[in-house]
Amino acid sequence: MIQVNMAALTSLTHLYLQGMVERSRGRILNVSSTASFMPGPLQAVYYATKAYVTSFSQAIAEEVASNNVTVTALCPGPVATGFVAAADLDGVAVFDQAKTAQSVAQCGYKAMMRGELVVFNEAKFKCLLNWVVPFLPRKVVLKISRKAMEKPRSS
Ligand SMILES: NC(=O)c1ccc[n+]([C@@H]2O[C@H](COP(=O)([O-])OP(=O)(O)OC[C@H]3O[C@@H](n4cnc5c(N)ncnc54)[C@H](OP(=O)(O)O)[C@@H]3O)[C@@H](O)[C@H]2O)c1
Structure with a gap:
């Protein structure tokens, strides 16, 4: 998972960015x-690899902003x-209301074309993750996060 989510993404970003920076586009x-x-x-490695993706993408976005190249993290x-x-x-339970891949892809594509830095496909997550979670005690966040990934107990 670390190789696919972090190492491959880093190598591919590097490979594509070189030409984009040269073309200023x-x-x-x-x-x-x-x-x-x-x-x-319960999904410790997955969450950590995605923290890398959002952090890395934003940092690279700033590095290449003056070259007319944008980097967007779809969340x-x-x-x-x-x-x-x-x-x-x-x-x-959180997957009971899962969105379609098509709707997420459209959201990501539009945000990329607008050159947005970070985009959420659902407004409720944008609000919660920007304005609620950062202000909660870390241990409370861990309990909520664990609860979200727990399977229902079989009776
Ligand atoms: N589904 C969600 O709820 C959700 C939410 C947020 C973010 N995401 C992200 O969305 C992206 C796409 O995931 P998905 O939901 O479409 O999941 P998915 O249906 O399981 O697809 C994952 C893809 O990754 C490929 N893959 C897995 N291991 C690989 C490896 N070792 N080498 C090369 N390719 C590998 C799979 O290839 P094969 O088809 O050949 O196995 C498949 O095409 C991921 O980055 C995921 O983290 C998903």
Whole structure:
């Protein structure tokens, strides 16, 4: 997961950016996650890799801003894809209201074309992660984050 989410993303960003900077033109869209804004008990490595994606993308965005190149971090909430099965998250409540991959892709594409730095596909996550979570005690955030990833107990 570390290789795919962090190392490959870093190498690809580097490879594509070189030409974009030379041409003074280009846009990069990196797929991060709402998970990038807090630690994720039960999905610790995944959340940490996404924190890297959001942090790295923003820093690179600033580095190449004067070259007319933009870098956008797309931070979706739950999306209905093969991810749920792959991450063993079947039954986890937050995925009951998962959005479609198409709607998330459209959101990300539009934000990239506007040159936005960070984009959420759902307003509620933008509000919660920018204006609520940063002001909560860390231990409270950990409890909430863990609860969000817990499977229902079988009776
Ligand atoms: N689904 C969500 O709720 C959600 C929420 C926020 C962010 N995201 C992010 O959205 C992105 C796409 O995920 P998804 O939801 O579409 O999940 P997905 O359906 O599980 O797709 C993951 C993709 O990653 C590829 N992949 C996995 N391991 C790989 C490896 N070792 N080498 C090369 N490719 C590999 C898979 O390839 P194969 O098809 O060949 O296996 C697949 O195309 C991810 O970055 C994920 O973190 C997802």
